[in-house]
Amino acid sequence: MARLIDCTLREGAQAPNVVWRIDQSIAIARGLLEFGVDCIEAGHPSASNLEFDRTRALSQLRRDIPLLAHARAQIEDIRCVKAAGAEWVGIFAGVSEVSRNVKFRNRSLDEIIGLIETSIAFAKSIGLQVRFTLEDTSRTDWNLQGIAYRAAISKGADRICFSDTVGVLTPTEARLSLQRLKSTFSQTPIEVHFHNDRGLALANAVEVAPMVNWISTSVNGIGERCGITDTIAMRANLDFEQTRTLTADQVDLSRKLSDVVSALGRNTIEDRLPIVGRYAFTHCADLHIKAFEKDVNAYCWLKDFDGQNTHRNVAVL
Template sequence: MNQRTDLPRRRISLFDSTLRDGEQAPGNTMSPRQKLEIALAIEAVGVDVIEAGFPASSPAEFEATRLLSAGLCSARIATLNRALRDDVRVAIDAGGTARHRLQILATGSEMHLKHKRGIDRQEGVREVVDTLRYASSLGVEDLSLGVEDATRGSDELLQELIEESVTAGAKSVVLGDTTGCLLPGEYGSLIGKVRSWVGPAIAVSTHCHDDLGLSLANALAGIEAGADEVQATLAGIGERAGNTPLEELISVLTYKGAQLEVSTTAATEGLYRAFEVLSDAIGLTAPRNKAIFGTNAFATQAGIHLAGILRDPITYEYVEPARFGRPRILLVGRSSGRAVLRYVADRIDVPLDDAVIEEVYKEVANRTNGECTDLAGVRELILRHQAATTEAEPR
């Protein structure tokens, strides 16, 4: 079935939470200056909103918010705030009211009301409504309701909380799958339900955690159900198992935007650079098999795959490495076979007989540590074996 590419697409806003939720994971602490450097790299990708942090929580968070407010050019900043007037005042002192989204954290489940907060439903709604009205009175226009643990709250609680908050001035609603407990169909159903409550004028945003490995799938289900925005982090860093990975989200929106009938202004080319800046700051190493950022994401050593890629990369590449500023890596190892050796020999115009090919192949295949060699290394192996063969020939 052909996809129509001329249809109008709904634009998805990208909200980056690397500096706030990403930092909350153990080992991810960033200085205010590091946050600014990372934020500038993320802004260069084309993200719409960058969350600076939780300014009322510490002087460092306050300073980071101040730096981002002054340093960012195109992206809006966002701050996380409890439903407290003091938090609102501190956030405004740090980031002002222009191009600043104040997210007010709300308790979204009966479980959290009882076991974490020790308050009833009425108090949970009242404190949020009061804080939103207060922030609005101070000139804040971009107010957001962040519903924590929304995926375990009752419809009755969520609808009252959300509708009262919208009346009090919230322009967007964030639905947190705080424990990563929902399946995509369940999360999409929740997004659709909230969309029906608030109507088209209020933005609905996803915030999905990866405890079941479903954060990206849930975010996409949210988009299909009508979400306007996705909150994500570079490399998916965040509490526990992390969050929706920003790079994977942008990749899907880039390659599957027509199918999803959505678009984004973000570009793929700067993502790996942003990841490098983040990695330098917190010492992060991506798993080898991590999509987009992993060392093996665009590497191939299996013989059948190598043969296909050498003829035409499209045979085994759907996601193009150059689009993400990364090289295609072709490696020779135990499972590579002999055809790639002949390919390299042909490229360097070195005629090889079967015996030399076999010697080179055995040297590579018999490595006990599974080490692979890139094509430049294979070239050196071939030349060494060819030279040894030539010297051994009778004169």
């Protein structure tokens, strides 16, 4: 059965207009716990004092599910995750051509693999469980995927994550990619993270749900640009497929949770519609902004897109 890791409080923090306060983060987390997700993904503790304090506050909530926080493949980021009190660290790095050229400033593949190995080994040495996400997996050559995932697993990664970072896959492509990944790494739990830039995130997640262990979601699909797979819609689809139940009480809870996230985040589903939504090509995460300004292909699926209609943030309060 696929479990849901909700990253409203991490991915959602990369949506335009969103700055989750500590009290808002706690309110959303309590709603998620009541609704019944299987893991909460907090923010990126090393990014700012607020991100650290939010993660720390979430770690102190009474809960029976794990808390995961984000980190680059860097020792200082991982130390912050440990200090903030999360049990899991989500370490991410990319090895695709665009990742090497844009985000890693032309570092060699061997250098990037070395960062992945060193960071995961360190995280394990300080008692953290590790999810390794290969950023932009869907646009990464299969051989390079294998090299990166094998390196992560060799150093103790507890699960690996396939990320369709720019939302390019169709359900058929997603299924074929995950079948190959599962057959190659059959002993390692697999998570998927689908972006909605083509409007296919939910369809992709439903297609691969029978073959993966975790699905990354957020309430209302809130996230970077057009967002990701919607937590509530995914839970309902799992119920429809008879792999997970959704009670009438949970439906009522989901409506309240949806309203809270929409109000506190000042985001509507219409804002995130592919192509025509005003956030469709908007970036807020600093790492994404820098890469996008250097090469729009780093975080855009449309060919020949010039990026002239994008902006760093949308301040509509």
